[in-house]
Amino acid sequence: MPRITIETEESSYLCDQDDTLLRAALREGLGFPYECNVGSCGMCRYQLLSGTVEQLWLDAPAINPRDKKKQRMLGCQTRPTSDCRIKIRTNSVDKEIDPPKKFAAKLVKITHLTHDMAEFKFFSYTPPKFLPGQYALLNLPGVEGVRALSMSNMVNSDGYWCFIVKRVKGGKGTFWFFDRAAIGDQIIIDGPYGHAWLRINSERPIICLAGGAGIGAMLSIASGYYKKTLAQSSLRLYYGCRTSRDIIHKDYVVDTIRSSAEIIYSNIVSEPESSWTGNKGMLDKFLFESFEGKEVYKSFDYYMAGPPQMIESLRRGLIIERQVPIENIRYDQFY
Ligand SMILES: Cc1cc2nc3c(=O)[nH]c(=O)nc-3n(C[C@H](O)[C@H](O)[C@H](O)COP(=O)(O)OP(=O)(O)OC[C@H]3O[C@@H](n4cnc5c(N)ncnc54)[C@H](O)[C@@H]3O)c2cc1C
Ligand code: FES
Missing domain, CATH: 3.40.50.80 (Nucleotide-binding domain of ferredoxin-NADP reductase (FNR) module)
Structure with a gap:
């Protein structure tokens, strides 16, 4: 398994060739900066100093020609193909409270809410652990890339993950949800991710x-x-x-x-x-x-x-x- 060494911080971690540099770091409890996880915000940008990576989405919105010249890549859109040395500043904010894991999950219920929104309920044998407001990455059958969706329910011991999805015209992931998905379909859910979770210690309404x-x-x-x-x-x-x-x-x-x-x-x-x-x-x-x-x-x-x-x-x-x-x-x- 490739080893990723973070230059200047003297830390390193192993990254499965199926995983991205960002997600493997978060699974190890490292504070790799990120926000969207889907190539759009640019928060996970790092510089590749040595080694080789596969870029999952060459046209990701957060990458520009200047980044390409300077070997700057997106942690959420690159997989290692060898040991790598990278430059990035990690921080404690981006450390996950519950490190993300992958779960096989089965679609168990669809509840239509409006003309273009529905709640999709999945079941995983390992009950999920997440905080209110976090999101997961869903690997949908036949859809390239993952889709970020926020859980609409709360952590539970029954193994349920609920997502409210809005159909996007021409969207490939939402096409799967609204036109392909059937009860019993299996997907992979990877999570939890995200920092916009409820802070229960605040006294403010x-x-x-x-x-x-x-x-x-x-x-x-x-x-x-x-x-x-x-x-x-x-x-x-x-x-x-x-x-x-x-x-x-x-x-x-x-x-x-x-x-x-x-x-x-x-x-x-x-x-x-x-x-x-x-x-x-x-x-x-x-x-x-x-x-x-x-x-x-x-x-x-x-x-x-x-x-x-x-x-x-x-x-x-x-x-x-x-x-x-x-x-x-x-x-x-x-x-
Ligand atoms: C943190 C977060 C939470 C979200 N929560 C919700 C939610 O709760 N409910 C909801 O309906 N939507 C949510 N979204 C939006 C959702 O992720 C999708 O963008 C939306 O459902 C449209 O997806 P689509 O596949 O139909 O559209 P498409 O246009 O096919 O895909 C758009 C999304 O897929 C990614 N993408 C597209 N092509 C590729 C590729 N080749 N490789 C990698 N990635 C690719 C894009 O970055 C973009 O996120 C959330 C997005 C983020 C970032
Ligand atoms: S986390 Fe947003 S582009 Fe990677």
Whole structure:
């Protein structure tokens, strides 16, 4: 098995030829920096000093011609074909609490939620270990590359992994989910990954902000929050979508979170039909019109998941315009 040596840090780890440099490091408990795991954010970029690697996705969005000239690669998109020496600065933030593992899992249930969203429930014999808000990488039959999906349920001893998936037009992974998947199909789930998990030690109330498919991650966070506060605290879940057909029914939300306390579940529709009488516009605008003055915004923790441009405008509005400390905000951008 190839050995990867991290120059300047005097550490090394073994990386199976089937594994990526990033994921093998995380399995070993090393803090290899990363965010998306799917070639889009660039956080896992390292420099190859010696040795050879196979590049899984040459056109990955986070790699540019300058990187290619300087032998800079993506940890999430390279597999070793020999021993390697690499340059990267590891850190403690990216160390996984529960190191990721691979699980064989079987599709056991599909629940349709809207015209283009459904919950897919898988079973693995080894029960999963993950924190609310984390995601996994799914290896789907006949689909090149892995797909990142956030768990919408909570850690459990029954072996269940639930994912809320939104169909993407022309998307290969979501085509498998909506047009190929059948009960009993086997896939490989690799996880958990991600840093946008619920911090249970914070005393601040939370606001969950979901755009489209981001609702799954926020349901997991909300479930964890209710469990932590023993349903004593109310919670705000703001869900931004395009039309009223995209709204997930409140009964499903309440059932999933198992909430007995108050939940403020607001749907904000950006392209409403003329009959829609609820909240209209963009999610960020809705949030920034919700409270008077900057100070109120500083009194919450924020969890958010959804399209990168939505996350960017929410973060900018909170951090730059309202001086919310960066550590009060956790997010996953769905590339
Ligand atoms: C951290 C994270 C969490 C996410 N959680 C959810 C969720 O809970 N629900 C949800 O519906 N969506 C989620 N997404 C988005 C999801 O991963 C897919 O991008 C989306 O479902 C569309 O996939 P697709 O295969 O249909 O589209 P496609 O256009 O076929 O694929 C898009 C995705 O696959 C990757 N990809 C494409 N081709 C290759 C290749 N050749 N090699 C390697 N990778 C490739 C891209 O980086 C991109 O992530 C999440 C994304 C991230 C990054
Ligand atoms: S973690 Fe590799 S590009 Fe995002």
